[in-house]
Structure formats: structure tokens, C-alpha cells
Amino acid sequence: xxxxxxxxxxxxxxxxxxxxxxxxxxxxxxxxxxxxxxxxxxxxxxxxxxxxxxxxxxxxxxxxxxxxxxxxxxxxxxxxxxxxxxxxxxxxxxxxxxxxxxxxxxxxxxxxxxxxxxxxxxxxxxxxxxxxxxxxxxxx
Numbered sequence: 001x002x003x004x005x006x007x008x009x010x011x012x013x014x015x016x017x018x019x020x021x022x023x024x025x026x027x028x029x030x031x032x033x034x035x036x037x038x039x040x041x042x043x044x045x046x047x048x049x050x051x052x053x054x055x056x057x058x059x060x061x062x063x064x065x066x067x068x069x070x071x072x073x074x075x076x077x078x079x080x081x082x083x084x085x086x087x088x089x090x091x092x093x094x095x096x097x098x099x100x101x102x103x104x105x106x107x108x109x110x111x112x113x114x115x116x117x118x119x120x121x122x123x124x125x126x127x128x129x130x131x132x133x134x135x136x137x138x139x140x
Contacts, residue, residue: 001033027082049123084138
């Protein structure tokens with residue numbers, strides 16, 4: 001795409017399939033393609049309640065088709081490194097989404113420090129899963 005020609009870019013279940021170096025490059029390319037004020041909407045499984053590929057049956061981290069699963073915080077950092085001026089989190093479903101501040105670090109840190117079996121049990125519960133599976137929106 002020509003630089004500055006896209007107003008909205010969208011990916012659903014893509015980032016986790018990219019090598020981390022390629023994910024960084026992809027974010028830089030999306031940023032360059034976006035027009036000023038353009039947005040990139042990214043949906044990807046959260047590492048904290050994964051893995052979400054076949055490796056969930058035999059490993060604690062994604063080692064199958066998912067090359068890297070990210071937390072919201074890790075993605076936010078990658079978006080900022082790519083140049084996005086703001087990164088927002090939208091939670092919801094069935095056509096209704098609401099912006100939430102990216103102020104969930106205590107939840108993420110708390111979950112990260114738990115033993116894997118307890119972390120998965122809590123992170124896969126419906127209320128926590130809803131908080132972890134958001135739509136990250138980066139604005140140029």
C-alpha cells in the first residue's frame with residue numbers, strides 16, 4: 001500500500017502466527033501505510049490464558065502453530081515502538097464495544113506470577129477472559 005493511504009487496518013488472529021521479528025516489521029509497515037489519524041485494529045489471543053493452539057494440550061507456552069502469544073502490555077509496547085501515538089483497548093462483544101484504559105497491569109502481573117495451573121483456571125474464567133481478550137487499537 002502507498003504510504004499514508006489507509007484509514008483502517010484490521011487483523012484477526014494473525015499476530016500470534018508471525019515470528020516476533022516479522023511482527024515488529026508488520027507493525028511498522030502498517031503504521032507507514034496508515035494515513036494521519038488512521039487506526040489499526042488488532043485481535044489476538046492473550047498469552048495469559050493460553051496457549052491457544054494445539055500446544056495447549058502438552059505445553060505451558062505456545063509451541064505449535066502460534067509462534068508467539070502476547071499480553072496486552074507486550075502488544076502495547078510493540079505498537080508504541082512502531083510509532084503509534086495512542087494505543088487503546090476495547091472490550092465487549094456482539095457489536096457493542098467500549099474503550100477501557102490500559103490500566104490492567106496489576107491483573108496481568110498478578111496472573112503472570114501465579115503457578116501455571118492456577119493462572120489458567122483464573123484467566124480462562126469468563127469475566128477474566130473477557131478482560132484479557134480485547135481489541136487493541138493503535139492510532140497513527
